[in-house]
Amino acid sequence: MTEPSPHLLGLTPAALRRVLAAKGVDVREDEARRVLAHRISLGRPGWPQRPRVRRTVEAACDVLLEAGDLHLLERVEDPADGFVRYLFRSPDGALTEAVRIPLARPGTFSVCLSSQAGCAMGCAFCATGRLGLRRSLAAWEMVAAFLAVRRDAGGRVSGAVFQGQGEPLLNEEAVLAAAAVLGDPCGGRIRREAISISTVGVVPAIRRYTAAGHPYRLIVSLTSAVPERRASLLPAASRWPLEELASVVRDHAAATRDRVTVAWVVLGGVNTGPDEVEALARLFPGVPLRVNLIDVNDPRPGGFRRATRAELDAFRDGLTEALGVPVVRRYSGGAGVGAACGMLASLRQGPRPEAGG
Numbered sequence: 001m002t003e004p005s006p007h008l009l010g011l012t013p014a015a016l017r018r019v020l021a022a023k024g025v026d027v028r029e030d031e032a033r034r035v036l037a038h039r040i041s042l043g044r045p046g047w048p049q050r051p052r053v054r055r056t057v058e059a060a061c062d063v064l065l066e067a068g069d070l071h072l073l074e075r076v077e078d079p080a081d082g083f084v085r086y087l088f089r090s091p092d093g094a095l096t097e098a099v100r101i102p103l104a105r106p107g108t109f110s111v112c113l114s115s116q117a118g119c120a121m122g123c124a125f126c127a128t129g130r131l132g133l134r135r136s137l138a139a140w141e142m143v144a145a146f147l148a149v150r151r152d153a154g155g156r157v158s159g160a161v162f163q164g165q166g167e168p169l170l171n172e173e174a175v176l177a178a179a180a181v182l183g184d185p186c187g188g189r190i191r192r193e194a195i196s197i198s199t200v201g202v203v204p205a206i207r208r209y210t211a212a213g214h215p216y217r218l219i220v221s222l223t224s225a226v227p228e229r230r231a232s233l234l235p236a237a238s239r240w241p242l243e244e245l246a247s248v249v250r251d252h253a254a255a256t257r258d259r260v261t262v263a264w265v266v267l268g269g270v271n272t273g274p275d276e277v278e279a280l281a282r283l284f285p286g287v288p289l290r291v292n293l294i295d296v297n298d299p300r301p302g303g304f305r306r307a308t309r310a311e312l313d314a315f316r317d318g319l320t321e322a323l324g325v326p327v328v329r330r331y332s333g334g335a336g337v338g339a340a341c342g343m344l345a346s347l348r349q350g351p352r353p354e355a356g357g
Contacts, residue, residue: 008039008064009147010139010177012184016061025060035061036186043147067091070144075152076337083334084152087346088145090117094134095346096165098145099339100153110159110194111149113142114344115175116166121200121236123223125265125296125304127345128165136166139177146178146188159194163219165344167236168197169205179216192216198263203240206248210255219292220249221263224271225279233271246283259288259325265342266293268307272315281322291319292330297340 006019013032020027027035031053038044039061047058068091077084084100094117101110119126120133142162150157160182162168168175179195182188198219199206209218224230231238237245253260266272293316298304307315312329319327332341 005067006064007067007138007140008036008061009143010141010174010181011036011064012177012180013186015177015180016064019064020057020060023060025056027057027060031057033186036184039065040143040147040181040187041185041189043151067140070141070148072148076339078334078336078339080336081331081333083337083339084149085334085337085339085344086145086149086152088141088148090137090141094137096137096141096145097339097344097346098149098164099334099344100149100157101333103158107156109149109153109157110161111146111157112164113145113160113162113178114164114166115142115162115168115171118346119166120170121167121234123200123342124233124235125223125267125298126342127298128342131165131345133166136171136174139174139181142175142178143181143187146182150188157188158190159196160188160190161196161198161219163196163198163341165346167200167202169199169202169209172202172205172208176214179214183215196261200234200237201240201245203244203248206245206252210248210252213255217261218252219261219263220245221265222280223263223265223267225276225283226271229271233267242283250284250287253287253289259290261290261292263292263294263330265296266307266312266315267296268305268311270304272307272311274318277315277318277322280319284323289323289325291323291325291327293327294330294332294341297332297335297342 013036016032017027034053070088073089074087082102086098088096096114096117099112103110116136117134118131119128122129162175182190183192183195192215196217196219200221223233227242249260295306296304316327334340338347
């Protein structure tokens with residue numbers, strides 16, 4: 001398969017210099033920073049009338065933009081909680097989504113980004129997994145989605161999480177390249193600690209991630225600590241035995257000296273019993289974790305149900321007592337417009353109403 005052409009939006013200043021040097025165009029460091037600050041950090045089209053970048057460099061950078069852009073097909077806001085779902089079409093027709101997430105401070109947002117068009121993991125509770133996988137996204141597509149959401153939010157975006165469509169660590173190189181752009185002062189201007197990468201547990205990639213010392217937060221979607229149950233709920237994850245996954249999570253916590261976030265999709269009557277509490281405590285004795293409990297979103301007839309309040313409280317109390325770590329119920333918003341966790345399935349909601357309509 002041919003390697004995709006480099007795209008300006010997927011490059012840091014150092015990467016831009018390397019790409020253009022390979023094409024015989026010498027670019028100074030200050031020029032590379034100005035180019036990317038203009039196009040990504042400030043999000044401006046074209047070039048300034050009084051440039052501080054040579055015309056030859058501008059022309060070479062214009063070629064890197066010729067691969068195309070994302071086309072926004074749909075923007076739908078959930079009136080209940082302000083979550084916004086965006087549906088994009090790539091130049092080859094692939095559809096992906098992003099979600100704008102309101103943060104605690106009014107008027108500030110984070111962005112949930114897709115890393116693939118569709119998903120091959122086939123998690124039983126997730127609509128995205130039922131799409132199948134079309135392809136992995138290029139770094140520039142993820143950055144372009146971020147920029148589109150940031151423009152819509154008036155620039156008030158302070159975080160990003162790769163937790164939309166797809167398994168980020170099966171598109172490892174492109175996701176890390178996109179994260180580097182988002183965390184660069186000439187790019188997304190996000191603190192690197194405010195960028196998270198979520199995975200169902202691709203063990204070899206987590207091992208490489210830890211060894212490389214990447215600064216982004218790692219989220220491991222566990223959902224069950226009972227091997228047979230986890231294999232039935234996250235079938236692709238059975239490629240990596242649970243004990244092996246636990247081992248690399250322990251290593252990551254030791255290397256970073258920080259808590260590893262474990263995401264747990266709460267399935268009423270399935271994964272909230274004492275057996276799960278005991279199994280999780282056995283997997284991670286003394287390991288600093290943060291457990292995020294996420295309500296399932298499965299509107300299918302006969303699909304997974306949400307846990308009752310009593311069931312959820314008992315499970316949370318059991319985890320807190322057994323592990324002695326923070327256990328948080330994470331709000332998964334945007335369910336009314338298909339934007340909540342597990343619901344991203346490239347669905348069209350119909351024409352967007354006109355303003356004031």
